Amino acid sequence: MKFGTSGLRGLAVELQGQAARRYVAAFLRHAQALGQLDGGRVFIGRDFRPSSPAIAEDCAAAIALFGLEAVDCGMVPTPALALHAMAAGCCAIMITGSHIPADRNGLKFYVPGGEISKADEAGIVAALRDETVPDGGLPMADEAELAVARYIRRYAGLLPEGALDGLRIGVFEHSSVARDVLGQVMRRAGAAAVSLGRTESFVAVDTEAFGDAVFAPLRGWMARERLDAIVSSDGDGDRPLLMDAKGEFVRGDVLGLLAAGMLEARTVVTPVTSNSALERTGFFATVLRTRVGSPYVIEAMETADDGVVGFEANGGTFVSRGIAGLDPLPTRDAVLPLLCALGLAAQRTMSVDALVAELPLQYALADRLQDVAAERSGAFLRRLGEDRAFAEAFFSPHGIASLSTIDGLQFRTLSGDMVHFRASGNAPELRCYVEGSTPEVARDLLDWGMRAAAEQVR
Numbered sequence: 001m002k003f004g005t006s007g008l009r010g011l012a013v014e015l016q017g018q019a020a021r022r023y024v025a026a027f028l029r030h031a032q033a034l035g036q037l038d039g040g041r042v043f044i045g046r047d048f049r050p051s052s053p054a055i056a057e058d059c060a061a062a063i064a065l066f067g068l069e070a071v072d073c074g075m076v077p078t079p080a081l082a083l084h085a086m087a088a089g090c091c092a093i094m095i096t097g098s099h100i101p102a103d104r105n106g107l108k109f110y111v112p113g114g115e116i117s118k119a120d121e122a123g124i125v126a127a128l129r130d131e132t133v134p135d136g137g138l139p140m141a142d143e144a145e146l147a148v149a150r151y152i153r154r155y156a157g158l159l160p161e162g163a164l165d166g167l168r169i170g171v172f173e174h175s176s177v178a179r180d181v182l183g184q185v186m187r188r189a190g191a192a193a194v195s196l197g198r199t200e201s202f203v204a205v206d207t208e209a210f211g212d213a214v215f216a217p218l219r220g221w222m223a224r225e226r227l228d229a230i231v232s233s234d235g236d237g238d239r240p241l242l243m244d245a246k247g248e249f250v251r252g253d254v255l256g257l258l259a260a261g262m263l264e265a266r267t268v269v270t271p272v273t274s275n276s277a278l279e280r281t282g283f284f285a286t287v288l289r290t291r292v293g294s295p296y297v298i299e300a301m302e303t304a305d306d307g308v309v310g311f312e313a314n315g316g317t318f319v320s321r322g323i324a325g326l327d328p329l330p331t332r333d334a335v336l337p338l339l340c341a342l343g344l345a346a347q348r349t350m351s352v353d354a355l356v357a358e359l360p361l362q363y364a365l366a367d368r369l370q371d372v373a374a375e376r377s378g379a380f381l382r383r384l385g386e387d388r389a390f391a392e393a394f395f396s397p398h399g400i401a402s403l404s405t406i407d408g409l410q411f412r413t414l415s416g417d418m419v420h421f422r423a424s425g426n427a428p429e430l431r432c433y434v435e436g437s438t439p440e441v442a443r444d445l446l447d448w449g450m451r452a453a454a455e456q457v458r
Contacts, residue, residue, distance in 0.1 A: 003121045004425030005293035006332070007108035009097060012051035015105050020055050021133035023124065024062035024093060027109045027116075030123040031091055036111045037068065039090030043143070045073040045081035046095040047235045048175040048202045051105050055095045059107075064137030074144030077178040077237025079333040080151035082110050084143065086329075087150065096236035099206040100427040108236075114330030118295045148181060155185055155335060158324060159343040164191035167346070170221055170230035173198040174205055174214070178237030178334060185335055186231065189343070196221050196230065207234050207241040208314050208366050210249045219247040229352055231338050238332035240315040242341060244353040250341065251275065251364055254356055256311025259340035260284065262347075263324050265309035269300045272406040273313040273366075273420060273433050280360040291407035293425060294318075298330045311337065313366075313433070362418070362435035363442040367450055369430045369457065376457045377423040377430040384421065385409050394452060395419075398445075417441060419449050430457060 001010040001019055008015075008023060031037050042063045046052035052075075060070040071090075073081050078094045085092035092110040100106075109116045109124070116124075169191040173179035179198065186193040197217060205214055218230055222243065232241040242250040253274035260268045260283070267286040268278060271293070279287050288304070290296040297310040297318060306322035316332025317340075326336075345355045384391050385405060392400060399414030408422025408431075418435040432449040436442030 003125075004427075006098070006115075006295070006425075007094075007096070007106045009100065009104060009106035009427070012049065012055075012097075012103055012105040015107075016051055016055050017058060018132060020058040020107065021062045022128060022131060023107060024059045025065060025131065025133055026124045026127040026129070027093070028062065028066045028068070028091070029127040030120065031111055032066070033123075033127075034111070036091060037066070039088055039112060041069045041071050041088065041090045043071045043073050043081060043085040043088070043090060043092040043147075044095070044140070045076045045078065045092070045147070047097070047177050048075060049097060049102055049105055049235070050202065052095045055105060055107075059093050059095065060137045060140060061135055062133050065133055070137055070140045072140035072142050072144065073147045074142065075177045076144060076147050077151065077181060077233070077334070078108060079238055079329060079331050079335070080147050080181070082114060082331045083154065083329055084147035084150050085110055086112060086114060094236065098236050099204055099234040099239065101204045102202045104427065110331070114328075115294060115298060117299060121295070151335075152181060152184055152188070154326065155339060156188065158326070158336075158339055159189050162190040163343050163346050164189040167191040167228045167342070168194060168226060169342070170194045170196045170225055170227045172196050172218060172221075172230055172232035172241065174232070175199050175202045176205065176233045176235055176237055178233040181237070181335065182231055182233065182338070185339065189339065191342075194225050194227065196225075202235070205232070205234050205241075207232070207239045208252060209368065211367065215249075218243055222247050229342060233334040237334050238316050240334035240338045242338055242352070244356070245351055246353050248353060250352065250356060251313075252315025253278075253311070253313045253364070254359065254361065255315040255337040255341050256309075256317055257281070257359065258344055258355065259311065259317050259337040260309040262340040262344040263309055263319070264307075265323065266307040267304045267309075269297050269304070269308060269310040271297065271313055272404060272410060273422075274311070275361055275364050276418070276435060277359050277361045289406060292422065294332055301330070362437070363439045364433070364435045365442045365446045366431065366433045367446055368424065368432065369450065369454055371428055372430045372457050373428055374423060380430070380453065380456045381409055381421060381423065397448065417445055419445055421449070421453060
């Protein structure tokens, strides 16, 4: 078990049982020390993974140990759970492995003010005890409908009434806990929402890996259903996915940029992996770059004044005070950037692809090598960052103009393109991100980066 870019993750068989109970007990012990259990209740949500219901029972057992009431919010989007718990002034726990494979799972912890920080993660680890947490606890109250209703109400006034009238929006539902919510918010905004690809078993959907086989049917649905766009999210509903009418995916960082523009943000906070077009647009007074992971984005947002929008390269979007009449929600949200992108295109009577074409984007792609142990990716990255001769030989086809080490290793080539390697914080994966001057350059860079890295870590 370890904390990654957002939450605790590990193999489901290792998390289920006493491990989950001990981590929840440690979280509550840490929160108690900070005076954050005054609400008396702890809200629990979960995704559709087969292991999630049993882990929810483990969470409830640990909550009972502290004399608190566990409240079941069912299978809801992570931001819906966070919003509902914040409104009650209580802590929350989301059981989800997000986009990683079904044999893994995780816990996301929330204090009454929102998602926990890296300092909180350290506090939880320090509060861990080698203890046996017994079964126990009363039957949980069910507030799933209340949590979802609150979340949908949040966006009732974001777009003008009927803003998406006349649009046919496909909802790629798969096993996302946001699938019903997405259909409802699209219909409330005036669109005709078409249900696509719902599954009964859990499917891991990485919204940044457009080449995954799970996305193969989308272009066929687009043509057959005469759709203007397809929307979706990852398994726990905090990372958006948008395909435009031409059958092209809109990258998450582009969705975040469009959302920040529509919301008239003064300051934007985003990780170093987001597209460099953000600075070139001139839309924002300040752009702050961070390491990858929602805690880093939230921490940087807290240092800025009101009117701040944050987003990750996966498109999960955060808002501070003073943004479009929305209450702050310090956790990733998939619904907000999707509504903003579609709403902005409708407002300007443009298609989404035309809207994106106006941006000064570098052509960006990303992929990952799966089943790469942290030791192997770590050794490769250390050598690439510390051994200048090795780095120059490795990059000999492209040359090195500069190197940023904010998170992983981000190289600018002599031609001004970018190649960025970093180890995933959530899974045994080595990720590669590229930006190129043309689609062909970006494709070639990614193919080269994946091939060259694989030779080092396999």
